[in-house]
Amino acid sequence: MKAVVYDTYGPPDVLQLREIEEPEVGDTDVLVRVRAAAANPLDWYAFTGTPLVTRPGLGLKEPKRARLGADLAGVVDRVGKDVTRFKPGDEVFGTGKGSFAELVVVGERGAIVTKPANLSFEAAAAVPVAGLTALQGLRDKGEARAGQQVLINGAAGGVGTFAVQIAKVLDTEVTAVCSTRNVDLARSLGADRVIDYTSQDFTLDSQRYDLVLDIAGSRPWSELKRVLRRDATVVIIGGPKAGRMFGPIGHLVGTALASLPSSQKATFFISKEGADDLDTLREMIETSKLNPVVEKTYPLSQVPEAMTYLGTGHVKGKLVITI
């Protein structure tokens, strides 16, 4: 089968499309024929081997895992003898290791569920990692409640486009921060107010917020706290890539530490794969409350091009790989 692999860390041209052996299917495994996969910053960090502090986990000198991709949508090809939840022919979406490939093995209890009936494979593949991060960041970490003022910094990317819509499902008043070219997109997703960060500084605005979902990580705590209500929560989702050693980790840890003396709370989290939350996202999609934004699709042979664009940090919604 064809799969995107990398033997060494480096720029996107280390990624190669190769013929490799089909994966083995254990008794509790589901083999998925991938129809579409989506790109996430976590893929970019994996093949670049950055930030360097993550190398002990990724592989010190060379990558421990040669395969790339997490998000997927596809069709169940074969199941192990103990699998009862899925059968060949089922259309599924979720996450699986190495999804930039024709076939992926996922444990039955892993993170795949029935694909939303009203989405193409391409649109469904865009959902898992970014959608789960937005859902868990707002609902669980941020404990968003109806009527609250919520600011989404980085509203136009993968996580942000889901976050704006989910914050509206949770009945909050949403302010979206993005660049000029994405103002109309943010409005169309349901944002009540949109701030164009190229011409307006949201930290100097008179509006105060109960919850900030900080996806872009573009502002230090000293500036962010100017717009926080007394008991506000800042959920830090990401940060700038800057710095090969610590990358976004410097911003994440720095913000959390700087917030300690304040009445407001800043908290970082890593989203969890999970079938229950994927089902929650599917229900939102099937009731037309949530719609993935896909800026561009690429064939499997053009994963390096997709990753080069992702690396700019200015994708509108998601980039999808078709297989």
Ligand SMILES: NC(=O)c1ccc[n+]([C@@H]2O[C@H](COP(=O)([O-])OP(=O)(O)OC[C@H]3O[C@@H](n4cnc5c(N)ncnc54)[C@H](OP(=O)(O)O)[C@@H]3O)[C@@H](O)[C@H]2O)c1
């Ligand atoms: N904690 C977790 O579990 C988790 C999960 C997923 C992702 N992440 C992290 O979250 C971050 C975003 O992920 P993503 O998938 O949404 O990335 P993405 O799709 O690459 O989105 C980046 C977006 O950031 C916006 N942006 C860039 N500079 C900005 C600024 N100064 N102010 C406001 N917005 C700005 C861009 O919009 P414009 O073009 O309008 O500037 C772009 O649409 C990454 O750091 C990623 O590693 C964390």
